[in-house]
Amino acid sequence: MSDVHSDQLLSEVAALPNLPGVYRYFDAAGAVLYVGKARNLKKRVANYFQKSHGGTRIGHMITKIARMETTVVRSEAEALLLENNLIKSLKPRYNILFRDDKSYPYLKIASHKFPRLAYYRGATDRKHRYFGPYPSAWAVKESIQLLQKVFKLRTCEDTVYANRTRPCLLYQIKRCTGPCVGYITPEAYAQDVANAEAFLMGDTQVVLSQLEARMTAHAEKLQFEQAAELRNQMSALSRVLHQQSIEIASDKDVDILVVKVQGGRACVNLAMVRGGRHLGDRPYFPVHVEEAVEVHEGETDGDLEGGEAGLVGTRASVEVQVMEAFIAQHYIDVPVPATLVLSEQVSRELIEAVSQQSGTRITAVFQPREQRRLWLEMAQTNAALQLARLLAEEGSQQARTRAMVDALELAPDDLDNFRVECFDISHTAGEATQASCVVFEHHAMQNREYRRYNIDGITPGDDYAAMRQVLHRRYGKLAEAMAAESDAPPSGDAAGVGSDAPPATKAARMPDLVLVDGGKGQVSMAREVFSELGLPLSLIVGVEKGEGRKVGLEELVFADGREKVYLGRDSAALMLVAQIRDEAHRFAITGMRAKRAKVRVGGSQLEDIPGIGPKRRARLLQRFGGIRGVAAASVEDIASVEGIAFDLAEEIYRALH
Incomplete structure (x- = not known):
C-alpha cells in the first residue's frame, strides 16, 4: 500500500x-x-x-x-x-452515519399568571417549563389533550386570552377552567399547573394523594361543589392512568433502543418513556453501514497489542456497531435519560463517556425484565416493521431507476448514485421568465439541490434562448473544470498531491442524464450547447408530449441521433421520467409565479427605494391609489407628486419595472 x-x-x-x-x-x-x-x-x-x-x-x-x-x-x-x-x-x-433529523418537539408550559399549554419545537430556555423531548408531534398533542381533560389548563394564545369577554367552547366542554374571564382564582389555577407538571414528571401517586386531601378538606367545610370538582378530576386522572397503562411505581424516564439489520440496511428504533408514559417510537436509518463495518473489521484484524482493537472489543457485530454509533451521535444534542434499555450489549466505556458528557448517571440494561421487557419487545416489533417498509420502498425505487436506465440504454457505474438533472422553462407571455433545474439521485428527488435561474437578455417568450442560457450557466464552468482536470498530472504525481486547485464538489458533478422538457427544438438547442462545451451528446434526452399532450403518450427524443422512443403508458421507466419532468415543471411554475407577483406589485417595494420615507410613500399611494397605480404611472406623473424630484421619480420608475 x-x-x-x-x-x-x-x-x-x-x-x-x-x-x-x-x-x-x-x-x-x-x-x-x-x-x-x-x-x-x-x-x-x-x-x-x-x-x-x-x-x-x-x-x-x-x-x-x-x-x-x-x-x-x-x-x-x-x-x-x-x-x-x-x-x-x-x-x-x-x-456509520445518522443523518440530521428535524428537532424533537416539546410540551411547553409558558410562563404567565395563568400559564398555557403549547406545542413547541426549537431551542429551550429557562423562562418557560419544557417537558420532553417527544418522539413525534402527535405524542405532544395527545399529551396536551390529556392534560386538558384532567387539569383543564388553557391552550389559547396570549393575544386571544387577553381579549376574551366570555369563555370559549373549551370551557363549555369542560376542557378549560375559564381563567380569561376570571372563573378560577390564580391560586387554584397555579395548583392545577403544579399537578400537571407533577403528572408529566411521573409523580402521579403524589398528585392523586394531594387531590384526595384537598377534596376531603372541602367536604369537611361543607364546600361540596369544590369537593365534587376535585372528585371529577381524580376520576379523570384515574381513567387516564388505566387507559394509558401507566406504571406508577416503575421507571419514569427511559429510552428503549433496538437495532435490526437486514438486506444491507439497518434500523434503530427509539422508543421513549417519559413520566412513566410510553410516548411512542421513532425509527432511524443509518447510511454507510456496509462500508463502515468492513473498515472496522479490517482495522481489528491486525495483531494489535494490548487490546488495541478498540473500545468495543476485537470484532463487534454489525448490530453492536450500529447501536454504539447511534448512542454516541444521537445524545450529543439530545438529553439522555437515566436509563437505557438496549437490544445489544454495548461497551461500558461508551456509557461512561456519554454519562460524562451529559452530566447524568446512566444505567444501561441489556436483559430487561417485567415492564422493561415488554417495552423492548414492542420496540423490536416496530423496528422489524419499519425496516421491512424501507426495504420494500427502496426495492420499488431501485426497480424504477433500473427500468429507466435499461430503457435509455445507459450503463452507469453505480445505480444508487445515478444522477438525473431536468430543466424546464416557465413564463407568462414572456414575463418573469425562469428556468428550473431539479435533481434525481439515490432513487429519489433531491430537493435541496434544486436551482432556479432568472433568464435575462433574451426576446420575451423565446424558450430556446432561455434553454441555451440556463444550460450554459449550469454546465459552462463544470466543462472548463473537467477540461482542466484532464490536462492536469495524475494525483499521485508530485505536482498533483498537495495542489492548491479547488476540489470538485458533489453538487458540481456532471449528471448521468440531462432531461429537457420539450421535443426536437429544445433537444437541438441542448445539443448545440453541449457541442460548444465539449460535453457528450448521449447525456441529453428530451421529453416530447404525445398526441393531444396526453399523459402517458410522451416520446423520448435523443440528441445523439437515435430514433425517438415510445415507452408505453404503463412503463415504469416512463412513469419515472414523467415524475422528474413534472417536478421540474412544478418547480419552474412556482418560481415564475412568485417572481411575476413580485414584479406586478412592485418588486423592490417603495420603502426599499433610497429616498422614499413614510411621508413620500403615503403621498404616492394616495395619489395613484396603491402600488399598482404607482407602477403604471409615467416618470412625469410620479414627479408631479409633492416632494418627488424628477431624478427620484426616475429611480422609482426603474425600481418598479
Missing part, C-alpha cells in the same frame, strides 16, 4: 505518538473519508498502511488517502466523544 502514498504522508504516520487520539483521512479533493479513534495512534494508523487489504472496501479507501489529520486527547472516553462529534459534522464516507 505504501507505494501509492506520498513520502510526506508516510513520514507523518511514522512520527505519530503512542497516545490516545482521533484521526481523519482525506482524499486528494479534500473530502473526508474516515474518522477513527485509537488507544494508540501510532499502532492503529500504521496498521492501515503496513498491511495489504486487497480489493476490499477498506483497501479501496486506503488507496484514496492523500492527507491525514490527528488530534491527541487525554483519555479513551474523550477520543470517543470527539470521534462522534466529528463524524456528525464531517459526514465521512466510511463511517
Whole structure:
C-alpha cells in the first residue's frame, strides 16, 4: 500500500505518538473519508498502511488517502466523544452515519399568571417549563389533550386570552377552567399547573394523594361543589392512568433502543418513556453501514497489542456497531435519560463517556425484565416493521431507476448514485421568465439541490434562448473544470498531491442524464450547447408530449441521433421520467409565479427605494391609489407628486419595472 502514498504522508504516520487520539483521512479533493479513534495512534494508523487489504472496501479507501489529520486527547472516553462529534459534522464516507433529523418537539408550559399549554419545537430556555423531548408531534398533542381533560389548563394564545369577554367552547366542554374571564382564582389555577407538571414528571401517586386531601378538606367545610370538582378530576386522572397503562411505581424516564439489520440496511428504533408514559417510537436509518463495518473489521484484524482493537472489543457485530454509533451521535444534542434499555450489549466505556458528557448517571440494561421487557419487545416489533417498509420502498425505487436506465440504454457505474438533472422553462407571455433545474439521485428527488435561474437578455417568450442560457450557466464552468482536470498530472504525481486547485464538489458533478422538457427544438438547442462545451451528446434526452399532450403518450427524443422512443403508458421507466419532468415543471411554475407577483406589485417595494420615507410613500399611494397605480404611472406623473424630484421619480420608475 505504501507505494501509492506520498513520502510526506508516510513520514507523518511514522512520527505519530503512542497516545490516545482521533484521526481523519482525506482524499486528494479534500473530502473526508474516515474518522477513527485509537488507544494508540501510532499502532492503529500504521496498521492501515503496513498491511495489504486487497480489493476490499477498506483497501479501496486506503488507496484514496492523500492527507491525514490527528488530534491527541487525554483519555479513551474523550477520543470517543470527539470521534462522534466529528463524524456528525464531517459526514465521512466510511463511517456509520445518522443523518440530521428535524428537532424533537416539546410540551411547553409558558410562563404567565395563568400559564398555557403549547406545542413547541426549537431551542429551550429557562423562562418557560419544557417537558420532553417527544418522539413525534402527535405524542405532544395527545399529551396536551390529556392534560386538558384532567387539569383543564388553557391552550389559547396570549393575544386571544387577553381579549376574551366570555369563555370559549373549551370551557363549555369542560376542557378549560375559564381563567380569561376570571372563573378560577390564580391560586387554584397555579395548583392545577403544579399537578400537571407533577403528572408529566411521573409523580402521579403524589398528585392523586394531594387531590384526595384537598377534596376531603372541602367536604369537611361543607364546600361540596369544590369537593365534587376535585372528585371529577381524580376520576379523570384515574381513567387516564388505566387507559394509558401507566406504571406508577416503575421507571419514569427511559429510552428503549433496538437495532435490526437486514438486506444491507439497518434500523434503530427509539422508543421513549417519559413520566412513566410510553410516548411512542421513532425509527432511524443509518447510511454507510456496509462500508463502515468492513473498515472496522479490517482495522481489528491486525495483531494489535494490548487490546488495541478498540473500545468495543476485537470484532463487534454489525448490530453492536450500529447501536454504539447511534448512542454516541444521537445524545450529543439530545438529553439522555437515566436509563437505557438496549437490544445489544454495548461497551461500558461508551456509557461512561456519554454519562460524562451529559452530566447524568446512566444505567444501561441489556436483559430487561417485567415492564422493561415488554417495552423492548414492542420496540423490536416496530423496528422489524419499519425496516421491512424501507426495504420494500427502496426495492420499488431501485426497480424504477433500473427500468429507466435499461430503457435509455445507459450503463452507469453505480445505480444508487445515478444522477438525473431536468430543466424546464416557465413564463407568462414572456414575463418573469425562469428556468428550473431539479435533481434525481439515490432513487429519489433531491430537493435541496434544486436551482432556479432568472433568464435575462433574451426576446420575451423565446424558450430556446432561455434553454441555451440556463444550460450554459449550469454546465459552462463544470466543462472548463473537467477540461482542466484532464490536462492536469495524475494525483499521485508530485505536482498533483498537495495542489492548491479547488476540489470538485458533489453538487458540481456532471449528471448521468440531462432531461429537457420539450421535443426536437429544445433537444437541438441542448445539443448545440453541449457541442460548444465539449460535453457528450448521449447525456441529453428530451421529453416530447404525445398526441393531444396526453399523459402517458410522451416520446423520448435523443440528441445523439437515435430514433425517438415510445415507452408505453404503463412503463415504469416512463412513469419515472414523467415524475422528474413534472417536478421540474412544478418547480419552474412556482418560481415564475412568485417572481411575476413580485414584479406586478412592485418588486423592490417603495420603502426599499433610497429616498422614499413614510411621508413620500403615503403621498404616492394616495395619489395613484396603491402600488399598482404607482407602477403604471409615467416618470412625469410620479414627479408631479409633492416632494418627488424628477431624478427620484426616475429611480422609482426603474425600481418598479
